[in-house]
Amino acid sequence: MRSDFPGLVTKDGAPWHYLDTAATAQKPRAVIEAMSRALGQDYATVHRGVYSRSADMTLAYENARRTIASLIGGGEDEIVFTRGATEAINLVAKSWGKANLKSGDRILLSQLEHHSNIVPWQMLAQEVGAHIDVVPLTSDHQIDLDAAEAMLTEQHKLVAFGHVSNVLGGVLDAKRAADLAHKVGAKLLLDGCQAVAHMPVDVAALDCDFYVFSAHKLYGPTGIGALWARSEILLEMPAWEGGGAMIDRVTFEKTTYASGPQRFEAGTPAITEAIAFAAATHYVQSVGLGAMHEAEGELVARLRRELTAMNDVTVYGPEASAGIVSFTIDGIHPHDLGTILDEANVAIRAGHHCAQPLMDYLGVPATARASFGLYSTQEDVTALLEGIARTRRIFGKGI
Structure with missing residues (x-):
């Protein structure tokens, strides 16, 4: 190929x-051509225009959401487009985290996490007064889930682990991690950046609550990624950025927000990147x-x-x-x-x-x-x- x-x-x-594919993947011609068409002959804004090309582009953009959801076995109403996995984790921290964590609560991470799955939780913990615990590794440098089981308490509200280590390549037993988290009432977030480009992923089978990944590691463009969250969790999460597109009704007295993924997608979205993201998804699925x-x-x-x-x-x-x-x-x-x-x-x-x-x-x-x-x-x-x-x-x- x-x-x-x-x-x-x-x-x-x-x-x-x-x-160096773990840093960023090379792009196939199918992705390059899809983005070129979207930037050229097909280009128009989405969600706003009443003219036909805008309507067509809106359909393509939302179809991309559906395609990305299908890659991981999720629903299209559960996929939020973000600038990447880093922004997706920050979104969860600043929206769900601020709404659900308080002083004295605990967050469980592991020793092998990428900085993007450490720093947002540190910032949240400092803001709300929560504490971070760190799971050690086994002798072959995998997340020690036996140690995690011993460490988890009902004070833990979130467990955030890498599905695949970006340094070591080890694959987490994600289903067991979910079982351990849910046993104490915690939610599980998985950093799937190094997983979705290398193996089949089914969020229902994994039983996680949040799953994040970036397009550029999946042979797609930079500047876009996705947050998958259970629909019932996403519905309850407060908006984290304000602007156009994420609103229902704005007055100077009060603003109400859109429902579903759109509530978290303020401003003009990464239209062409989303379409190229979908093209990359189709490419890896065909292989x-x-x-x-x-x-x-x-x-x-x-x-x-x-x-x-x-x-x-x-x-x-x-x-x-x-x-x-x-x-x-x-x-x-x-x-x-x-x-x-x-x-x-x-x-x-x-x-x-x-x-x-x-x-x-x-x-x-x-x-x-x-x-x-x-x-x-x-x-x-x-x-x-x-x-x-x-x-x-x-x-x-x-x-």
Whole structure:
């Protein structure tokens, strides 16, 4: 499928071994063309115009909502378009969180969360006087749900976990996490950014209460994402931003708000991005998320096997992961590795991956991370391994 992705070649036409899909995915032509059409021949505003093109664009925009809902088994009245998963988490914190948490309540997070699933809860806790507890990890660096079970009390109102770690690739037993949260009366929010692009997701089967994800990690555009929330929860959540589109009736004496997702979508929405988001969803559904997960698993297994055979390499996370391998090489900083690999047209991520508490837990300042997508091949793994061998030689470490 590499031919569907124009970004996978260098300026001189050579193959580009892109292994940073966990940061952002390359875009297939179907997405690029859908956004181009929406920006050009089809373009008009939505929800306002009485002329036909505006009506057509409104239908396309709302159909995109329906398409994104179908990806995760939700209803279209349960999907709120946001600027991304970060804004979706902030929305929950500032709307549901402020309405439901008070002084003395507790929030449960894990050691491996992305900053976007930490900082909004810290801000909420400081504002209302709540407390944050942190679940440790198991020996293979997964969220320790046994520890979570022991820590949870009726004071806990929210549990917020990553469905898949953006650093380690480990897949949470989300159904058990939901059972544990609900047992004490807490809600469960799942950060699904690294899950929806790599495996089938069904929010009903997971039994979570909130699910967030971004389009750009799902082969779609930047600047848009989605919050899924149970319809009964969404109906009770107060508006968090004011402006056009989210209102029912405005007077200087009183304003009433729209119902459903529209209450949380103030202003002119990301129209073309939503349509391209839907195109990306159709694309991955046509490929098959189950097949993608299996293929990426084969690449993960080979890379982990080859890296583990090197006595100066530490590989982090569980054996089975959703397309992500993080590692360090003794005596070689990940930034140096990433720079040398770039000379061979191999792109990896090097740094703390917006997960500094996890780096502290692992006892390293940074890791190198290779992350796969549906366009990744064995040749990409080979190029990475050859680049690592070259880097080791440059640092006088032999092969």
